Amino acid sequence: MSNHTTIMVVTANDLIDGDAVWLTPDKDWTRDIRKAETIENERAAQSRLGEAESHPGKVIGPYLAEVRHGPAGAEPVHFREIFRTRGPSNYPHGKQEIDPGVEAEIEAEIEERICVSV
Amino acid sequence: MYRYNDFDNAFVRERIRQFRAQVQRRIVGNLTEDEFKPLRLMNGLYLQLHAYMLRVAIPYGTLNAQKMRQLALIATRWDKGYGHFTTRQNIQYNWPKLSDVPDILEDLAVVQMHAIQTSGNTIRNVTADHFAGAAADEIEDPRPYAELIRQWSTDHPEFQFLPRKFKIAVTGSPHDRAVTRAHDIGLRMVRNGAGETGFEVIIGGGLGRTPIMGKVLRGFLPARDLLPYLEAIVSVYNLLGRRDNKYKARIKITVREHGIEAIRQRVETDFVLRRNSFAGADQALLNDIQNSFRPPVFIDAPVNSFDVARKNDPDFDMWVKTNLTGHKHPGYAIVTISLKTPGGTPGDATAQQMQVMAELAERNGHDELRVSHEQNIILPHIHKSHVPDVYNALHAVGLATANIGLVSDIIACPGMDYCALATARSIPIAQEIAARINELKLERDIGPLKIKISGCINACGHHHLGHIGILGLDRAGVENYQITLGGEATENAQLGERAGPGFAAREIVPAIERLIHAYLARRKNPSETFLETYRRLGLEPFKVALYGEGRTRHAA
Numbered sequence: 267m268s269n270h271t272t273i274m275v276v277t278a279n280d281l282i283d284g285d286a287v288w289l290t291p292d293k294d295w296t297r298d299i300r301k302a303e304t305i306e307n308e309r310a311a312q313s314r315l316g317e318a319e320s321h322p323g324k325v326i327g328p329y330l331a332e333v334r335h336g337p338a339g340a341e342p343v344h345f346r347e348i349f350r351t352r353g354p355s356n357y358p359h360g361k362q363e364i365d366p367g368v369e370a371e372i373e374a375e376i377e378e379r380i381c382v383s384v
Numbered sequence: 385m386y387r388y389n390d391f392d393n394a395f396v397r398e399r400i401r402q403f404r405a406q407v408q409r410r411i412v413g414n415l416t417e418d419e420f421k422p423l424r425l426m427n428g429l430y431l432q433l434h435a436y437m438l439r440v441a442i443p444y445g446t447l448n449a450q451k452m453r454q455l456a457l458i459a460t461r462w463d464k465g466y467g468h469f470t471t472r473q474n475i476q477y478n479w480p481k482l483s484d485v486p487d488i489l490e491d492l493a494v495v496q497m498h499a500i501q502t503s504g505n506t507i508r509n510v511t512a513d514h515f516a517g518a519a520a521d522e523i524e525d526p527r528p529y530a531e532l533i534r535q536w537s538t539d540h541p542e543f544q545f546l547p548r549k550f551k552i553a554v555t556g557s558p559h560d561r562a563v564t565r566a567h568d569i570g571l572r573m574v575r576n577g578a579g580e581t582g583f584e585v586i587i588g589g590g591l592g593r594t595p596i597m598g599k600v601l602r603g604f605l606p607a608r609d610l611l612p613y614l615e616a617i618v619s620v621y622n623l624l625g626r627r628d629n630k631y632k633a634r635i636k637i638t639v640r641e642h643g644i645e646a647i648r649q650r651v652e653t654d655f656v657l658r659r660n661s662f663a664g665a666d667q668a669l670l671n672d673i674q675n676s677f678r679p680p681v682f683i684d685a686p687v688n689s690f691d692v693a694r695k696n697d698p699d700f701d702m703w704v705k706t707n708l709t710g711h712k713h714p715g716y717a718i719v720t721i722s723l724k725t726p727g728g729t730p731g732d733a734t735a736q737q738m739q740v741m742a743e744l745a746e747r748n749g750h751d752e753l754r755v756s757h758e759q760n761i762i763l764p765h766i767h768k769s770h771v772p773d774v775y776n777a778l779h780a781v782g783l784a785t786a787n788i789g790l791v792s793d794i795i796a797c798p799g800m801d802y803c804a805l806a807t808a809r810s811i812p813i814a815q816e817i818a819a820r821i822n823e824l825k826l827e828r829d830i831g832p833l834k835i836k837i838s839g840c841i842n843a844c845g846h847h848h849l850g851h852i853g854i855l856g857l858d859r860a861g862v863e864n865y866q867i868t869l870g871g872e873a874t875e876n877a878q879l880g881e882r883a884g885p886g887f888a889a890r891e892i893v894p895a896i897e898r899l900i901h902a903y904l905a906r907r908k909n910p911s912e913t914f915l916e917t918y919r920r921l922g923l924e925p926f927k928v929a930l931y932g933e934g935r936t937r938h939a940a
């Protein structure tokens with residue numbers, strides 16, 4: 267692995283509607299990745315994940331995902347996680363439908379990163 | 385169409401009742417996800433990227449107007465107003481809420497539909513030729529056999545925990561439109577020397593991580609022996625199939641590891657024992673089923689209006705050329721409705737479009753509809769005098785795209801826009817290719833060319849069988865697309881060859897365009913298809929078109 271610290275968030279899907287959610291510092295779940303708690307230490311990340319797994323009544327399938335710090339909070343790194351912050355590309359459904367603002371703010375940068383070839 | 389008997393009805397209702405209680409217990413926290421997951425999967429409920437997804441079985445792709453209307457109603461009442469028709473002839477809803485799913489299943493049960501065995505390591509929904517019962521080249525309608533298999537496999541106690549999922553496809557025509565060689569079991573109806581109907585039984589086909597074309601296990605199986613023989617195959621597989629490694633668990637690997645000869649011996653031995661225990665009950669059942677698949681009462685009427693419309697309306701004529709197929713009854717045609725509108729999502733239909741298709745089936749189509757594995761909808765029995773009306777009604781709701789079998793009639797799996805297993809997106813690639821082809825105005829000139837796109841190695845988009853196949857991968861955190869060439873999904877089914885290193889998302893459409901231009905430049909004459917040119921010339925000239933002369937190009 268590279269020598270920069272990996273910054274993680276705990277993410278999952280909402281139990282009822284399946285929408286992507288992230289764990290906040292006060293142990294609640296948010297639909298806005300920027301409000302997620304960022305964890306920079308592997309042990310802490312594992313223990314947060316363990317806690318998340320222990321409230322199965324709210325979410326489904328929690329896992330750790332890498333993020334980086336952006337101006338407004340956590341930002342996804344991998345394109346799969348980027349898609350989870352907005353919804354599908356063929357219809358304006360999912361998060362981009364509920365809060366177009368979320369999309370607008372990160373759209374430009376996302377496009378740039380998804381399309382970087384070589 | 386087959387109608388549920390009391391047993392079927394009671395069974396489906398009971399399953400919904402159980403599932404409603406299970407969902408309730410999950411929501412209040414009495415069931416963990418680990419406990420609940422196999423239960424929801426048994427009922428077709430998956431978790432995807434942004435939401436749950438409900439996969440509804442459409443047995444052998446056959447629907448009537450009432451069912452199609454109900455699918456439309458469910459799309460409106462419980463989802464976002466559309467549904468996605470899949471390469472397994474099913475429909476998927478992309479946005480159901482967990483708490484609503486039992487009600488959705490109730491709505492399905494009203495029209496004798498369900499989502500059972502659309503997931504899990506069981507015998508999945510049986511698929512069949514989408515032109516069944518209408519095709520001019522057909523020996524016999526394969527759907528009664530498909531229905532027999534459905535009834536036999538549904539909740540079959542011996543086969544609820546197979547090593548892996550199990551897919552069966554049936555065709556009644558020598559022209560294989562059901563891709564029988566790419567299934568765990570493929571059944572191709574044939575006649576023996578005495579003129580009796582039977583099946584060529586193919587096993588061990590499949591795409592995915594290890595694509596293999598099926599092998600013939602039995603050249604002629606008398607139709608009456610179908611169930612005991614199938615049961616013998618699945619039973620041998622159940623015993624021999626590997627449970628230690630999910631990637632080696634499909635029957636194609638069992639066949640590879642043991643050899644077709646050893647499998648054949650075991651199956652034949654087991655078959656003899658099983659045949660006796662069937663004692664004719666299956667034949668009585670088949671008889672009943674066959675009665676519910678009687679051909680419609682076809683009409684005889686003049687077809688002048690059809691011919692006149694073709695002369696007067698060039699758009700209609702163009703659509704007729706691509707979207708109509710010969711029917712076994714004179715004066716009739718099989719109409720394929722393209723769900724591949726340029727710019728649209730392959731396989732998607734809105735609730736309104738579903739309503740219109742239902743209406744047309746009822747009014748002009750002997751109440752029959754089919755879903756094709758190529759993600760289109762078929763009206764199998766339209767009298768030619770009704771075709772102009774059908775066309776106009778389709779046109780009014782954006783369903784008159786004239787592109788069946790052409791470049792923009794692309795198969796694309798949901799990919800990373802929906803699917804949790806995906807490694808890249810497929811839908812936007814399909815959309816961009818279709819848009820580009822539309823701009824170039826070359827589609828008609830190019831002629832038959834099948835592009836198939838999968839968003840991961842699982843190959844739901846059948847990319848190995850595309851004349852041009854595209855596989856989306858994740859290469860170091862960037863979407864990357866690999867091209868295969870020369871695949872074919874017919875009775876001459878063949879796996880495509882990998883062309884070379886993959887392309888980044890923004891490079892893939894230009895790469896496809898270069899392939900098309902290479903074909904146009906090299907074909908012998910306009911009637912030589914892309915595939916024929918490829919077969920004649922091989923990979924090399926297309927490789928040069930993709931990567932340049934003598935250059936080894938490195939992937940993104």
Ligand code: SF4
Nearest residue numbers: 797803806839840844
């Ligand atoms: S091929 Fe992969 S990405 Fe596409 S639907 Fe199948 S599992 Fe999902």
